Amino acid sequence: MMLVPEVFATLTTDREGDAGRAWLARLPGIVEDLLGRWRCHRDGSVVHGQVGVVVPVRRQDGTPAVLKVSFPHPGNVHEPDAFAVWGGRGAVRLLERDDARFAMLLERADGGSLADLPDADEAMAEAGRLARRLAVPAPPGLPRLRDRAGAWEGELPACDRRLGQPIPGDVLGAALATVRELVPDQPDTLVHGDLHAANVLRAEREPWLAIDPKGFVGDPAYDAFTLLRSHAADLLTAPDLGAALLRRLDVFAEAAELDRERTVRWAQLRCVRAALWGRDNGDPEWLVGMYDHVAGLLTR
Template identity: 35%
Template sequence: MTAAPDLAAPRRLALAQPAAAGAWLAELPELVARRARAWELTVERVAAPGGRTSMTVLVRRADGTPAALKLCAPGASAALEAAALARWDGRGAVRALEAAPEDGALLLERLHGETSLRSLPETKAMLEAVSALHRLWVPPGAGHPFPTVAERTAGLAADGADLPEGAGPLIAEALAARAELLAGPPEEVLLHGDFRQGAVLAADTGRAPWLAVGPDPLVGERAYDLARLARDRLHDLIASAGAPAITRRRMTKLAASVEADPERLRGWTLFRAVESGIRAHGEGRRTDAEALLEFATWL
């Protein structure tokens, strides 16, 4: 073993579950060593920066092929991620080469982790992002293990015990939007779940120049995935003159690019921004919380 784990990587988990995070962090060196032995890997170095709920180690397989060993923290489902990557089988996403969900471990194709769509100009980045999403939106398959959007979004009311000042009306609006959006027959498409420009990395696999990573997969309608993308580069948006108008134009273009209902996109964008804002507030990330809740008021 030539590299030590970046113990600061899983920030969100450490805040939400300090005991579990501490135990996982302490076990990381042995986890890496165990997977390296089982999969005949040579460890090169820890990828930096680390993920919010995972650590990635750059490795080489026995035949010299470069790969990336991803170790998911408790609470981040390696089994669901592996199932989604298997379903996509390289179409629009990184390919899983091995999986050991019992260790929270995935062996992935190595992409260019330092280069995401955020390195491109905004217009080009959005075009490439939508192109990647089109490839990811496939039927989930019979007997799939993925939760639904309804199940994934059920926790906002419970998360709101410690509310930012003045957030009550926004939360009520977000919950009303969710109820209306879920009232009709559900669409069943496999979604990335955490799709944003930073989750699409440069690739030289020969399949596509950009591939998605880090899914938090679920089943539902396309507008749910677009809703996270709609607020990308949020701090740049906030610093822009006329940010609300820019945001509304962006959403109109996104909806048109996939023939989605603009009102459904607005509803899910509102809900997801408020949900993320309340979570950020609860984790002590007050600046992020304020930015997300301000964004929600523009919609």
């Protein structure tokens, strides 16, 4: 029977309370049942992210794969739908799915990630090329980013007022202009939604394969902000942070064949949202301060 990693158990119970404890008690049985149903055996140590465990396995024919089981959460509902649409093009292949249990059997890719690349610009370019491949027509039924525009337009100023107006007026105004002008006007394109460097794995079938998508529909430029956060440490040591930020976004936009201005504006909006969310949810002061600073530098 699988042992649930202690760190993962703590994360889950801290976040989900009694519902998390109840799910964790069922988790080993869920894994054993799925291993039997999908005719796999364990082939390595269990690893985990924030909301799910990943069990390396081998299928009956010896093919390596991973069994992923996530805590039932709205953010994970459309992950298998995104994998199904891509069909292995730029992302790991979906081999089996059990939506009721938030479980999938996936192609294994374990050769490292984009986070291992020492050159952050190279990582941004690789991510951009991958984002271009993942930008395919989306099926109906997936969450549209444009449907959030009305909520964001009200939430951002309300949250800013409640927190004592920490966001400068010009910075908040630029974010709200993006909400009004860009968020409602988006293509029906499948967007990864969480394309940070650790979610792009090196593989043999293709050089890089995406994992852990959210399965949004909208503007692929949405993912640029997540990638900026992936290499924040070296950005913060740049002699001219503003120029370094714009260069990174330029690299991503060119590789992904996206409009540069839209890419910058999306990153600025998401940075403002992160700064407000971080204050509301106890992020460290240094992180919130970084979001504040970057949002200001990206304000046009």
